[in-house]
Amino acid sequence: MTDPAPTPPGYIGEKARVLARLKRIEGQARGLQRMVDDEQYCIDILTQVSAMTSALRSVALTLLDDHLAHCVREAAATGEDVEAKLAEASAAVARLVRA
Amino acid sequence: MTDPAPTPPGYIGEKARVLARLKRIEGQARGLQRMVDDEQYCIDILTQVSAMTSALRSVALTLLDDHLAHCVREAAATGEDVEAKLAEASAAVARLVRA
Amino acid sequence: MTDPAPTPPGYIGEKARVLARLKRIEGQARGLQRMVDDEQYCIDILTQVSAMTSALRSVALTLLDDHLAHCVREAAATGEDVEAKLAEASAAVARLVRA
Amino acid sequence: MTDPAPTPPGYIGEKARVLARLKRIEGQARGLQRMVDDEQYCIDILTQVSAMTSALRSVALTLLDDHLAHCVREAAATGEDVEAKLAEASAAVARLVRA
Numbered sequence: 001m002t003d004p005a006p007t008p009p010g011y012i013g014e015k016a017r018v019l020a021r022l023k024r025i026e027g028q029a030r031g032l033q034r035m036v037d038d039e040q041y042c043i044d045i046l047t048q049v050s051a052m053t054s055a056l057r058s059v060a061l062t063l064l065d066d067h068l069a070h071c072v073r074e075a076a077a078t079g080e081d082v083e084a085k086l087a088e089a090s091a092a093v094a095r096l097v098r099a
Numbered sequence: 100m101t102d103p104a105p106t107p108p109g110y111i112g113e114k115a116r117v118l119a120r121l122k123r124i125e126g127q128a129r130g131l132q133r134m135v136d137d138e139q140y141c142i143d144i145l146t147q148v149s150a151m152t153s154a155l156r157s158v159a160l161t162l163l164d165d166h167l168a169h170c171v172r173e174a175a176a177t178g179e180d181v182e183a184k185l186a187e188a189s190a191a192v193a194r195l196v197r198a
Numbered sequence: 199m200t201d202p203a204p205t206p207p208g209y210i211g212e213k214a215r216v217l218a219r220l221k222r223i224e225g226q227a228r229g230l231q232r233m234v235d236d237e238q239y240c241i242d243i244l245t246q247v248s249a250m251t252s253a254l255r256s257v258a259l260t261l262l263d264d265h266l267a268h269c270v271r272e273a274a275a276t277g278e279d280v281e282a283k284l285a286e287a288s289a290a291v292a293r294l295v296r297a
Numbered sequence: 298m299t300d301p302a303p304t305p306p307g308y309i310g311e312k313a314r315v316l317a318r319l320k321r322i323e324g325q326a327r328g329l330q331r332m333v334d335d336e337q338y339c340i341d342i343l344t345q346v347s348a349m350t351s352a353l354r355s356v357a358l359t360l361l362d363d364h365l366a367h368c369v370r371e372a373a374a375t376g377e378d379v380e381a382k383l384a385e386a387s388a389a390v391a392r393l394v395r396a
Contacts, residue, residue: 009140037114037118041108042109042110042166046163050194060148068284088142089142164391207336210336220326230319247357
């Protein structure tokens, strides 16, 4: 699929919520910079990094979930190449698991 | 150790570099918000999330590496409780691996 | 879907290869026991554990990939509830990412 | 350290327990082969793979924890190169986190 733009993405129904979560993650990245700048204790910083990684994974799983549901609903409606899209989703999961 | 502040943290020697990497990660979080706001393709967003997760892990491993090296150098010099610090580092690794 | 047995699973086409990979993983588990029994160096054991974890993840990604492709091919043919199956796959990915 | 064998490894105090856990993991690998051989449902197999991955990670964290505690106790007693050992442990953590 060379131009996926015409149809709204799978996360469209919760765009505001996804944005809010990413905004919070951005805040965590800023908080980490403050901690490092203040030369805070390394273990406390690592705890925050773990929390931020966990929040990121969680957003990724939401996006993937929406994408899988969306991708099939679309496919049923338009008859476009579902297998290619699932192979693509599968590759995205592999990148995620190994990130 | 109730007050770890007096001694500089293990990452002090590369504080500027760690800050630069966290700043870049903050930029990635902002980039993700732009992508979601523009309703870009979900798989492309997931690819960026994987890259950002990978960058975060990498910073965490640097901090941990510095902490382990530092914690021992310190311990040799001051004779404080190294085992407690290593147990603490070990717990941080467990959180990181499961994040 | 209360009885998924009637249709062959997604990995049917590479059943022999998946079995061979799991057999090798079983061998890695036995090799680890030998290393521990011989009281070998902890870091060398950890290196083998990482290799084994990596092999397991890789099998999981193969199974998931086959399942996603299969699940849609099936759904197109039989008209059964694809969304439920994708939600199920999505939950499996979440467990995998957090394992 | 070219010959780590002379001193007992960090996990020596719980060797029997570690062996029992690895034996159970070997059993999980055999159970997975049975499931695949019986052509069981892919999602159920993935659930077992996640459980097995989790068990492996858990053993790895135990070994690492023992190693860190041991490595320092040893170092205090013998004066050998602790920093090299910690760098080595740090590299093992990096492999584990990315496995």
